[in-house]
Amino acid sequence: MAAAHRWRSGQAGCLRGRLILFGICTESGNFKTEGTELLVETEQNRKASLGFESICVIGLGLIGASFAGAIKAADPAVNVVGVDTHEPTLATAVEKGWADRALLPADSALAAYLADQCQLVVIATPVAAVDDYFRLLADCNFSGVVTDTISTKAHILEAAQLLLPASCDFIPGHPMAGSELSGIAGARADLFKGINWILCPDSATVPENFQHLHELITGIEARVISLPREEHDEAVAIVSHVPHMVAACLMQLASNHSDDSQSLMRLAAGGFKDTTRIAAGSPKLWCGIAFDNAQALTEGLEEMGSIIRQFSDALEAGDRGRFTALLQQASDARRSLPAAWVPSTDKLLEVRIPMINRNGVVAEVTTIASAAGCNIQSIEIDHISEGNAVLSLVLTDEGNVGKLSIDLINAGYSVSFSPLMVKEHAHVE
Numbered sequence: 001m002a003a004a005h006r007w008r009s010g011q012a013g014c015l016r017g018r019l020i021l022f023g024i025c026t027e028s029g030n031f032k033t034e035g036t037e038l039l040v041e042t043e044q045n046r047k048a049s050l051g052f053e054s055i056c057v058i059g060l061g062l063i064g065a066s067f068a069g070a071i072k073a074a075d076p077a078v079n080v081v082g083v084d085t086h087e088p089t090l091a092t093a094v095e096k097g098w099a100d101r102a103l104l105p106a107d108s109a110l111a112a113y114l115a116d117q118c119q120l121v122v123i124a125t126p127v128a129a130v131d132d133y134f135r136l137l138a139d140c141n142f143s144g145v146v147t148d149t150i151s152t153k154a155h156i157l158e159a160a161q162l163l164l165p166a167s168c169d170f171i172p173g174h175p176m177a178g179s180e181l182s183g184i185a186g187a188r189a190d191l192f193k194g195i196n197w198i199l200c201p202d203s204a205t206v207p208e209n210f211q212h213l214h215e216l217i218t219g220i221e222a223r224v225i226s227l228p229r230e231e232h233d234e235a236v237a238i239v240s241h242v243p244h245m246v247a248a249c250l251m252q253l254a255s256n257h258s259d260d261s262q263s264l265m266r267l268a269a270g271g272f273k274d275t276t277r278i279a280a281g282s283p284k285l286w287c288g289i290a291f292d293n294a295q296a297l298t299e300g301l302e303e304m305g306s307i308i309r310q311f312s313d314a315l316e317a318g319d320r321g322r323f324t325a326l327l328q329q330a331s332d333a334r335r336s337l338p339a340a341w342v343p344s345t346d347k348l349l350e351v352r353i354p355m356i357n358r359n360g361v362v363a364e365v366t367t368i369a370s371a372a373g374c375n376i377q378s379i380e381i382d383h384i385s386e387g388n389a390v391l392s393l394v395l396t397d398e399g400n401v402g403k404l405s406i407d408l409i410n411a412g413y414s415v416s417f418s419p420l421m422v423k424e425h426a427h428v429e
């Protein structure tokens, strides 16, 4: 019954997710499952198919242009306005069909658009540009959702606190994907397919806004991981920022030993290339990232230095056992990295959680789910009566559902789990 209600209510992001999982969308826009034909409420779904109808992407470089392109590829009807300081970039974005309109930051049309039409602002510039846009959003009394793609959260969180008006809902974001390329020339509309996209909701996040942003990100086929915003920078220092600096060190080392004819570099095999690809990234961008995450990065680099010393100490001591153990630890850890998961279409689980008299349920629950390794395919909020709603999550067959259940109960939630059957989706009144 609940499922049937949701089809009618036109929660199209969820619908879209399920179209991919369960059925075939025919050319006429109808959805077929097991002989039953579901009439898709085209206009209603089109309006909200990616959670937002009108999106402003600020910074049309590698990440911003790829995001704009991904949105247009997923739903060309979503209105995308791009903003950049580089005029040829603006022209390219429009030429490629990744932005309907492209504006310079000082264009008065931008302020008008933000004030009247825009529902979501995505900041995809280097961190140094953030303050100006937060001031502009404040000047326009922007009252929509603001997110970002910036690799560090220290500065942007401080700036949001100081500069953003209370009418905005700021939900920090960070796609854990990219490349060593820079600018719109390196952008690809499929860059985010299958990748993890961090979102950092908190107790002030409006549940429906998070739901819409989740729809947008899953709509471009990325997977959302919720992470407390105060944990973000330390976590990414270990898996992204220290590795970048280590790749830069490897290239420094090789360059120090290479002559003009590059004869040493020609000996480099695949392993060297794999471990150093990211070192080709923009020094300016990475310097900004490093200085915005200086403390965690310094600690990570010091730890890295002591790990390197463990190898050289074992060598110096002639301790083969210790040396092998260090390599074994690394090899085991690398082999147990999670492989790309192909979710099973017949093993979905619905989790229903009452949201009565408690702020921050969406942030808390999605963070608990992400920490248990569970992947939330879709989110819905069923409003039962005023002030009384149920949060309903559809999980794919990943992660530790036992841990999820225990952690939710320990956090004081009353939770019900039920397997979601394909047949349920064919039931529409």
Ligand SMILES: NC(=O)C1=CN([C@@H]2O[C@H](COP(=O)(O)OP(=O)(O)OC[C@H]3O[C@@H](n4cnc5c(N)ncnc54)[C@H](O)[C@@H]3O)[C@@H](O)[C@H]2O)C=CC1
Pocket: 058, 059, 060, 061, 062, 063, 064, 083, 084, 085, 086, 089, 105, 124, 125, 126, 127, 129, 149, 150, 151, 152, 174, 175, 176, 177, 178, 179, 180, 181, 182, 183, 184, 282, 285, 289
């Ligand atoms: N490069 C990567 O692999 C990843 C980068 N990020 C983050 O995403 C953000 C963007 O990075 P990229 O796209 O790689 O950089 P990029 O250098 O490719 O693009 C940045 C774009 O922002 C524009 N820009 C600079 N200042 C501006 C301003 N004041 N107003 C409007 N536009 C401005 C530039 O002209 C350029 O088009 C950064 O904060 C970065 O930390 C996040 C994930 C991956």
Ligand SMILES: O=C(O)C(=O)Cc1ccc(O)cc1
Pocket: 150, 151, 175, 176, 177, 178, 179, 180, 240, 278
């Ligand atoms: O190119 C790669 O493999 C990356 O790891 C890209 C990347 C760069 C910066 C980020 O904040 C996140 C991801």
